[in-house]
Amino acid sequence: MPDLAERLADVDARIAAAMRASGRAPDEVTRIVVTKFHPPELISQLHDLGVRDVGENRQQELSAKRAALPALDGMRWHFIGQAQTNKARAVRAAADAVHSVDRSRIADALHSADPEGEPLDVLVQVNLTDDPGRGGVAPAGVESLTAHIVEHCPSLRVRGVMAVAPLGEEPASAFARLAQASDVLRSVAPDATWISAGMTGDFVEAISAGATHLRIGSAITGPRPDRG
Numbered sequence: 001m002p003d004l005a006e007r008l009a010d011v012d013a014r015i016a017a018a019m020r021a022s023g024r025a026p027d028e029v030t031r032i033v034v035t036k037f038h039p040p041e042l043i044s045q046l047h048d049l050g051v052r053d054v055g056e057n058r059q060q061e062l063s064a065k066r067a068a069l070p071a072l073d074g075m076r077w078h079f080i081g082q083a084q085t086n087k088a089r090a091v092r093a094a095a096d097a098v099h100s101v102d103r104s105r106i107a108d109a110l111h112s113a114d115p116e117g118e119p120l121d122v123l124v125q126v127n128l129t130d131d132p133g134r135g136g137v138a139p140a141g142v143e144s145l146t147a148h149i150v151e152h153c154p155s156l157r158v159r160g161v162m163a164v165a166p167l168g169e170e171p172a173s174a175f176a177r178l179a180q181a182s183d184v185l186r187s188v189a190p191d192a193t194w195i196s197a198g199m200t201g202d203f204v205e206a207i208s209a210g211a212t213h214l215r216i217g218s219a220i221t222g223p224r225p226d227r228g
């Protein structure tokens with residue numbers, strides 16, 4: 001088994017190669033290491049290896065790990081899971097960026113959790129499947145949701161779009177729809193250039209489609225422990 005440092009270096013080399021193949025400089029992408037279900041010690045080890053962006057998908061786990069690791073200089077914590085309005089205050093307290101804003105109620109809850117506070121970076125999560133039960137706003141709703149945030153949630157800073165590629169579809173075609181959603185979002189929020197896309201199985205395709213933020217878990221951390 002290669003160790004954590006080797007897996008991280010291997011993934012970073014593959015990211016750099018894919019960036020160059022797309023005519024982009026490797027440092028134009030942010031690699032977020034998804035640490036869900038792993039213990040806080042893993043995040044400390046990643047920090048020692050130079051990782052400064054980690055992602056968690058459950059509020060309680062995010063809050064607990066951040067509290068357990070107060071001294072990680074420069075670490076940015078990304079919340080990438082389904083956000084519930086009754087957890088918005090805790091998410092706002094623990095996250096530096098929230099990738100999963102998919103309805104106006106969650107945007108309103110995140111804003112009212114700290115209306116005068118430091119601006120919170122948020123991304124509009126787009127549902128690229130035909131199943132309305134999946135996380136994300138339908139592509140047709142991106143424009144109005146973005147307008148709502150810009151007009152009514154001044155403590156939130158819209159940074160871009162986020163999506164998970166659906167199973168059973170070529171990631172490239174799904175990510176092309178995400179790029180279109182990014183165009184729509186930028187018609188309302190011109191500076192919101194982030195595209196959060198690409199996981200262990202599809203980060204190369206995401207880079208080709210213009211991803212600026214990759215969310216990579218198991219290729220770096222190894223297999224996840226059971227949810228417990």
Ligand SMILES: *Cc1c(COP(=O)(O)O)cnc(C)c1O
Nearest residue numbers: 034057080199200215216217218
């Ligand atoms: C778990 C997760 C990831 C990372 O998945 P891997 O396949 O382990 O890279 C990325 N994005 C979201 C939203 C996740 O929940």
